[in-house]
Amino acid sequence: MESTAAKAATAAPAALGARTLCEAFQITAAERPNEVALRTPGPGVAITYGEYAGRVRRIAGGLASFGVGRGDTVALMLSNRPEFNLVDTAALHLGAVPFSIYNTSAPEQIEYLFSNAGNRVAVTERAFLPQVQAAIRGGGVVVERVVLVDAADDGTITLAELEEEEPAGFDFEARWRAVEPEDILTLIYTSGTTGPPKGVQLTHANMIAEVRGTSERLPVRAGGRIISFLPSAHVADRWSAHYWCSLCLGFTVTCVTDLRTVVEHLPEVRPTVWGAVPRIWEKIKAALEAQGIVDPSVLAAEQRSAIRAKLGLDQTECLVVGAAPTAREVLEYFDALGLPICELWGMSELSCCVTINPPERIRIGTCGPPIEGAELRIADDGEVLVRGPLVMAGYRNDPEKTSETIDPDGWLRTGDVGELDEDGYLTIVDRKKELIINAAGKNMSPANIESRLKTANPLIGQCMCIGDRRPYNVALIVLDPDACAAHGRARGLEDASASALATSDDVQALVAKAVEEANSHLSRVEQVKRFTILATDWLPDSDELTPTMKLKRKPIERKYASEIDSLYT
Numbered sequence: 001m002e003s004t005a006a007k008a009a010t011a012a013p014a015a016l017g018a019r020t021l022c023e024a025f026q027i028t029a030a031e032r033p034n035e036v037a038l039r040t041p042g043p044g045v046a047i048t049y050g051e052y053a054g055r056v057r058r059i060a061g062g063l064a065s066f067g068v069g070r071g072d073t074v075a076l077m078l079s080n081r082p083e084f085n086l087v088d089t090a091a092l093h094l095g096a097v098p099f100s101i102y103n104t105s106a107p108e109q110i111e112y113l114f115s116n117a118g119n120r121v122a123v124t125e126r127a128f129l130p131q132v133q134a135a136i137r138g139g140g141v142v143v144e145r146v147v148l149v150d151a152a153d154d155g156t157i158t159l160a161e162l163e164e165e166e167p168a169g170f171d172f173e174a175r176w177r178a179v180e181p182e183d184i185l186t187l188i189y190t191s192g193t194t195g196p197p198k199g200v201q202l203t204h205a206n207m208i209a210e211v212r213g214t215s216e217r218l219p220v221r222a223g224g225r226i227i228s229f230l231p232s233a234h235v236a237d238r239w240s241a242h243y244w245c246s247l248c249l250g251f252t253v254t255c256v257t258d259l260r261t262v263v264e265h266l267p268e269v270r271p272t273v274w275g276a277v278p279r280i281w282e283k284i285k286a287a288l289e290a291q292g293i294v295d296p297s298v299l300a301a302e303q304r305s306a307i308r309a310k311l312g313l314d315q316t317e318c319l320v321v322g323a324a325p326t327a328r329e330v331l332e333y334f335d336a337l338g339l340p341i342c343e344l345w346g347m348s349e350l351s352c353c354v355t356i357n358p359p360e361r362i363r364i365g366t367c368g369p370p371i372e373g374a375e376l377r378i379a380d381d382g383e384v385l386v387r388g389p390l391v392m393a394g395y396r397n398d399p400e401k402t403s404e405t406i407d408p409d410g411w412l413r414t415g416d417v418g419e420l421d422e423d424g425y426l427t428i429v430d431r432k433k434e435l436i437i438n439a440a441g442k443n444m445s446p447a448n449i450e451s452r453l454k455t456a457n458p459l460i461g462q463c464m465c466i467g468d469r470r471p472y473n474v475a476l477i478v479l480d481p482d483a484c485a486a487h488g489r490a491r492g493l494e495d496a497s498a499s500a501l502a503t504s505d506d507v508q509a510l511v512a513k514a515v516e517e518a519n520s521h522l523s524r525v526e527q528v529k530r531f532t533i534l535a536t537d538w539l540p541d542s543d544e545l546t547p548t549m550k551l552k553r554k555p556i557e558r559k560y561a562s563e564i565d566s567l568y569t
Contacts, residue, residue: 013222015248016212020204021185022093022176024211025247029053032250035223038082039254041265045082049250052086059090059159060175061166066121066145070095070183073119075143077101077110077128080228080255083149083159085242087123088232092185092204093176099187099199100233103127104541107134109197113189114141116199116396123147129156181205187396188235188348199396200235200348209389210351211244213371217356218342220317222249224272227265229256231547236275236323239352245273259540266312274313275320278330279462279549281341283482284311285333286458290486296337304338313339318359320344322367323548325428325447327455331364343367345428349405349412350374351390355426369424376426377411383432384418385411434553436467442525449473449528450551452521457514458483459507461498462538464551465528466564474567475531476560477511478538502535530567534560 014031018024029037033050047055068074074091076098078084084100091098101113110131114122122143124132129148133155136143149159185204189197228241245251254269256262263284266274288307296304308314319334322344334341345367346353354376357368370376375387387410394402406412417429429435430445437443446465453463453475461480467473479498487507488496501507511533519527538544544556557564 012215012219013249015250016215018208018248019181020176020179020183021207021243021247022179022204024208025056025089025093026053026176028247028250032223035250036252037246037250038085039252040082041254041256041268047082047086052089055086055163056090056093057172058163058166059087060093060172061170062162062164063091063096063121064094064170064175065165065167068094068096068121070178071097072121073097073099073117073187075099075101075114075117075119075122076232077103077105077122077124077132078149078232079103079125079127079257080230080232080237081125081149081257082255083123083125084232084255085246085253087147087149087159088186088242089247093172093179095175095179095183097184097187099189100231100238101189102231102233102541102547104547105131107131107138110135111138111141112196113199114143116197117187118142120144121147123149123159125149126151126153129153179204181208182393184393186238188238189233190348198398198401201393201396202235202348202351203393206351206390206392207239207243209373210239210353211248213373213390214239214244214353214356215248216372217358217368218273218318218320220249220273222251224249224251224317225254225269225315226251226271226273227254227256227262227269229259229262230277231541234547235346235348235352236548240273240275263311267310268312270312270315272315273318273320274316275322277323277549278321278326279324281321281326281330281334282454282458283480285330286480286483289458290483296333308338318342320356322346322353324550325451327451328364329455335362335364345416345426347414347416349392350386350414351392354386354390357425363421363425366421366425366427368426370426376420376424378418378420379413381432382417382419382429384414384416384426384428386414387411436465436473437469438467438473438525439469439471440525444473444523444526446553449518449522449526450475452518453477453515453528456517457510459487459510460514462545462549462551464553464556466557466567470568472529473527474564475515475528476556476563477531477533478536479507479533481537498537499535502533508533532563532567534563 015024015027029049036046037049037052038047088098146156148156152158181204184201188200226245230237246253319341321341342357344353344356354374355367355370373388377385391412415432419427430447449465462478464476484498484501541547
C-alpha cells in the first residue's frame with residue numbers, strides 16, 4: 001500500500017471545498033465527464049459522470065413535476081443499483097430529502113416510515129412493489145406517486161417516463177444553487193431494535209464536515225474505485241460509496257446487489273478503497289486459513305503479494321472496518337499479509353465516522369483518534385460524548401428524544417462506553433445498555449467475549465453471550481455455513497449443512513475446544529460455562545441481526561428463551 005505522505009501530495013479535490021453535496025457533485029461531474037461513475041459487475045451497466053449529470057437534471061425535473069421541492073421527502077426502496085444514486089442525487093438537487101428503506105422491511109414497517117417522513121413520492125423496483133403498495137393501502141400515509149426503476153406496472157410510472165416530465169419554467173441551476181448547508185440532506189432510520197425506528201436528520205453541512213474529516217484522515221486519491229454493497233438505508237454505504245467517494249472524489253462505484261457475494265467481485269473491481277463489517281473480514285481470514293495460509297508473516301514477500309492480488313486487494317490505498325468490534329487476531333492477520341485495516345467508530349447520529357485509525361499509525365485494539373472537527377470526552381460513567389459539526393440536526397418529529405440525546409451544550413450521548421488513551425485514541429468497551437452485570441455485580445463486555453469465541457474456530461459464525469443478572473455466562477452459537485461446507489468436504493460428509501452439523505459429536509467437540517481456548521484469554525468471571533449450538537443461520541437484517549450484522553440482543557433473548565433457560569437448568 002502506498003504511503004499516506006505520497007497520497008497526500010496529490011492536490012485535494014475541489015469538490016471538498018463545496019458548501020453542499022449538490023455543489024460537490026456538479027464540480028466532480030464537470031471535471032470527469034468521460035469517466036465511469038456508476039456500473040454493475042461484468043458487461044453490465046456503465047454510466048459516465050457526464051451521463052450521470054444529465055440524468056440527474058432530467059430526474060430532478062420529473063420529480064419537480066410531482067411537486068417535489070425543498071424540504072420534501074422522497075422514499076427509496078432499492079437494491080444497490082445505479083438508479084439509487086441517480087434518483088438520490090437528483091432529489092437532493094431540488095433541496096429535497098431522499099431516504100432509503102431496508103429491502104427486507106415488512107409493509108407495516110414501511111408504513112411507519114412513510115408516516116414519519118411524510119413523503120408523497122416513493123421510488124422502488126418490481127421486487128419490492130407489493131410491500132410498498134401494501135404499506136400505502138394500510139392508510140395513514142400520503143404517498144401519491146410510485147416510480148418503478150425497472151419495469152412498468154399499473155398505478156406507477158417508470159423512471160424513463162419520469163425523465164420526460166418537467167414543469168414549465170423549471171430552472172435546475174437555480175434550484176440546486178438555492179440549497180443551503182443547513183438543509184436536511186437525508187434521513188437515516190435506525191434499526192429500531194429497542195423500539196420504533198428513529199429518523200436521524202443529517203444536513204449537507206453535517207456530511208460535508210464528515211467527508212472533509214475523512215479525507216484528512218484517509219487522504220486517498222480521487223478517481224479511484226469502490227464497491228457499494230451495504231444497504232443504502234445504512235449510513236455507512238451512503239457516506240462511503242455515495243457521498244464521499246462518488247459525489248466528492250469522483251470514484252467509479254460498482255453496485256453489488258447481494259452483500260454475501262461481494263468478496264467474489266473484488267478481483268474484477270480491484271477497489272482502491274474498501275471496507276466491510278468484521279464478519280466479512282473474519283470469513284476471508286477463515287477461507288485463507290482453510291487453504292493453509294495460517295500465518296502470513298512466515299511467507300515470502302512475493303507470496304503475500306500473490307495472495308493480495310488473488311483477493312483483488314492489491315491496489316487498495318485504504319482498508320477500513322467498523323460497525324462492531326473486530327478481534328485483534330483478525331487485524332493482526334491482515335496486517336501480516338500486507339493489508340493493514342483502519343478500524344473506525346461512529347454512528348448515524350454523528351454522520352458516520354467519528355474516529356479512524358491513521359493508516360500509518362494504526363493502534364490495533366483501538367478505533368483511532370477523532371477526525372478533524374469532532375470533539376470527544378468521556379463522561380463520569382464511561383459514556384462517550386461527542387460534539388461538533390458531525391452532530392445530527394435531531395430526530396425527525398421527536399424533539400423529546402432529541403433533547404434526551406443531545407444536551408444543551410451540544411454534547412451527544414452515544415450510548416457507547418469507551419476509554420481515551422494519552423494520544424486521544426478511542427477504545428470502545430461496549431454499548432452502555434448491553435454490558436453484562438452478573439448476579440454478583442460484576443460488569444463485563446459481551447462483545448469482548450463473543451469476539452474471543454468467534455476467533456477461536458472458523459466454525460463459529462455468530463454467537464451471543466448471556467449472563468446479565470445470572471450466576472455465570474452462557475453462549476448461543478451459530479455455525480458458519482462456509483466453514484461447515486469445508487469441514488464436510490474434508491470428512492467426506494454427504495450433508496454438511498449447519499443444521500446437520502449442529503448435533504454432530506465431532507463438531508460439538510471442536511466447538512467445546514474453541515470455547516475452552518476463548519476462555520483461556522478471559523478472566524474467570526467472563527468465561528463461558530455452558531453453550532448450545534443452534535441448528536439455524538443468522539442472516540443480515542433478520543430476527544437476530546441488523547443489516548450490518550450487529551446482534552439484536554433483546555429479540556434473540558426472547559426468541560431463544562427456552563434454549564437459554566435450559567443452559568441454566
